[in-house]
Amino acid sequence: MHDIRLIRENPEAFDAALARRGVEAASASILEMDTRRRDIATRMQEVQARRNEASKAIGAAMGKGDKDTAEALKTEVAALKTELPALEEDERTQTALQNAALSAIPNLPAAEVPEGEDEAGNAEVSRWGTPRDFAFTPKEHADLGPALGLDFETGALIAGARFTFLKGGMARLHRALAQFMLDRQTGENGYMECIPPLLVKDEAVFGTGQLPKFAEDLFRTTDRRWLIPTAEVSLTNAVQGQILNDAQLPLRMTALTPCFRSEAGAAGRDTRGFIRQHQFEKVELVSITRPEESEAEHERMTACAEGVLQALGLPYRKMLLCTGDMGFTARKTYDLEVWLPGQNAYREISSCSNCGDFQARRMNTRYRPADAKGTEFVHTLNGSGLAVGRTLVAVLENYQQEDGSVDVPEVLLPYMGGLTRLVPLAG
Template identity: 60%
Template sequence: MHDIRALRADPAAFDADLARRGLEPVAQKLLSWDEERRQAQTALQEKQARRKALAREIGTLKRTGGDSAALEAEGTTLRESMEELERRVTDLEGQTATLLATLPNRLDPTVPDGPDESANVVQHVWGTQPDFAFTARQHFELGEALGQMDFATAGKLSGARFVVLRGALARLARALGQFMLDLHVDHHGYTETQVPVLVNDAAMYGTDKLPKFADQSFRTEDGRWLIPTAEVPLTASVSGDILDGKTLPLRMTALSQCFRSEAGSAGRDVRGMLRQHQFEKVEMVSVTTPEDSDAEHERMTRCAETVLEKLGIPYRRVLLCAGDTGFGAAKTFDLEAWLPGQGAWREISSCSNTRDFQARRMNARFRPQQGEAPVFVHTLNGSGLAVGRTLIAVMENGQNEDGSITVPEVLRPYMGGLERISA
C-alpha cells in the first residue's frame, strides 16, 4: 500500500515510478479524490459542531418554554446533509483504497529501466558449467529412465502439472529440503517455523497477493486460500503488531507445500517439474528496520547463493529491471541455475525487498525506542530455495553418461551415504 502523503508531496515522482513499470499516471485522479474527501470531512466536522450547538439551544428553549420548532427543523436538515457527506466520504475512501490496492510498489532508484526480462542485468556468475562428453538430458528424461519420476500416474491422480517421485529421487527431494532448513537455521540465523498452508483474505491481501494474484491462487469452498508461498503466513504473522525495535531483525524460514494455479502460463514448461501446481519451497522472510533493509536484502540473497554453492550448482545473480520486477517488490535479485539439459539459465530463487509496502497493507510497525511513535517495518522475502527446481538442477548437473545421478557430497548424510542414484 502507498502513503498518500508521499503522493501529495511529489505526485510527478509517483507517476514517474508507475511509468517505469509501463503504467498510466494516476496521481491527479487520486489527489482529486483526496481533496474532495478532505473537503467533505471538513464540512462534516463543521456540521457536527453546529448540530451540537443546536442540541444545546433546543434544550435551553424547551426548559424555558420557548418555541424550538425552527431549530428542530434545521437539525433534521442538518442530519440529512451529514448522512450524505458521510456516504460521500466513505465512497471516496473506498475508491481510493481500491485503486491504491492495484498499484505496484515504487521501485528502488537502482533498478534498471526496461520493459521485460531482456533488460535484466547480470550481477555476477558463480561456478563452472559441466562439460559433458555426451549429450546432456533434461531432468524428466533422466527421472523417467530411472523409473523414479512418474508424470503419467500424477496425471491420472490429479491432472497436468503434478508429479509422483519414488525411491531415491523422492529421498533426494526430502534431503534437499532438510539440508536447506539446517543451513538457514544453524548457520544463517533463521528461526525454523511450521506454518498453515490455508490462510484468510487478510493474510493474502497484507502480503500483496490480493487482489492482484487471485487468479493465480487456489481458493477453498470455505473462502480460505492455499498459500502460493510460505512468505504469506510468515510475513503476515506480524500483521497488526507493534514490535519492539530491539527484537529486529526477525528472520524466519519454513519448508512448506506451495500451490499455484499457473493462470496465464498455458503452454509454458509443460514437460517436467519446472512449473507445477503443487511444489515444495524453503522460504526466508525478514522483518527489519528501514535503515537496515538494504543490507538485509544483500544478506538474504547471499544465504540463497550459499545453498547453490554448497550443492556445486553454477548460478548467476540477476538484478531485475523495472518491467520484470514483481508487483510488491521495490527491488529483486533472481538467482538463475544452469540447467545443462535445457542449455539455459532458469530461475531458482527470487529475493525481494518490499520496503514498507506490505507493512502498510497489514499495519505492521515497530517502536524504535520506548515512548517513540511506531514506524512501519520493512519486510523481505526470498526462496532459499525452491526444492523442485533445485532437484532439477542437481539432476541435470550431476548426470552421468549411463543415466545415473551423482549425489552432491553435502546431501549424502541425508541419503544414508548414497553417492549415486541409478535405475
C-alpha cells in the same frame, strides 16, 4: 499500498516512478478521489460541530423561554442528524474506492533498478562456479528423470497436467534437499523455523499483494480460503496489524511448505518437466526490518540463498531484475539463476525481494522506534532459500553420469540413508 501523503506532496515523482514500470500516470485520479474524501470528512466535522453547538443552544433558548428559537434549533438538529449518517456512508464508500485504486498500483522501483520491459532488460550482477565440462551430451531432467523415479505419467494420471509423482531414491533426494536447506537457514543463517497455515483468509493474500490483482493465479477452497502460493503469505502476515517493539527487529522466519499455483499467468510455459508445477515445495525466507536496514537485509537474504547453491556446487548467476520484470510488490529484486546443462541455459531458482513498506501498509504493520515518538511502518522482504523442485532439477542435470545415474552431492549424503547415487529403478 502507497502513502497518499507522498502522492499529494510530489505527484510528478510518483507518476515518473510508475512510468519506469510501464504503468500509466495515476496521481491525478488518486488525488481527485482523495479530494472528494477529504471534502466529505470536512463536511462531517462541520455537521458534528454545528449539531453540538445547536444542541447546547436549545437549552439556552428554553431557559430564556424562547420557544420559537428552540423549536427552530430542534428542526435544524434533526436535519443534521439525518445528514450525518449519509455523510459517513459517503466517506466509507469514497475511502473504499480510493483504497481499491491504490491497491491496484504496483510498488515503485528503487532508483538503482534498471529500466526494461521484460527479462531481456535484467542486469547480471555476478556469477559463481564453472559449468561442468561433460564428456557426453548431458540430458534434460525430463528425459533423465523418469527412469530414476521422476514419474510424470502417474502424476498426470492422478491429478492432471503439471503434477508429478516422485518415487524411491528420487523422493529421498527431494526430501534431503528440503531438509538440508531448512537446516542451513536455521542453523547457520539465524532464521526461525515456522510451520504456518497452508490455507489463509482474504486479508492475508491482500496483505502480501496477491489480491485483488492476481486471484486467477491462486487456488481457492469451497469455504473461501486460499491455498498459499508461497509461505511468504503466511510468514509475512504473522505480523499483520501489529505494532512491534524496536527490540524485536529484525524478525527472520523460514518455513518449508507445499506451495500451490494455478499458473494461469504462465500458460504454455515450461509444460514439460518439473520446472513449473501446480504443487511444489519451497523453503521460504521472510524478514521484517527497520526501514533503514532493509537494503542490507536484502543483500544478506540473497547471500543466504546463494550459500545453498554454493554448498551444492551448482553454478549460478545473480541478476538484478529490471522494472518490467519485477513482481507487483517489489521495489528491488535479485534472481538467482542456476546453470542447467541439459538446457544449456541459466534458469531462475530463487527470487529475493525488498518490498519496502508496501506490504506493511497493506497489513497495517508498524514498529515503535526506540529513540523516537510514534510508530513507523516496517519493511518486509521475502526470498526463496530455495525452491526444492527446481534445485532437484539442477542436481539431476549437473550431477548426471553417462550411464543415466546421478551422483548425490556430498553435502546431502548425511540425509540420504547411505544412498550415494540414483540409479534406474528396476522394472
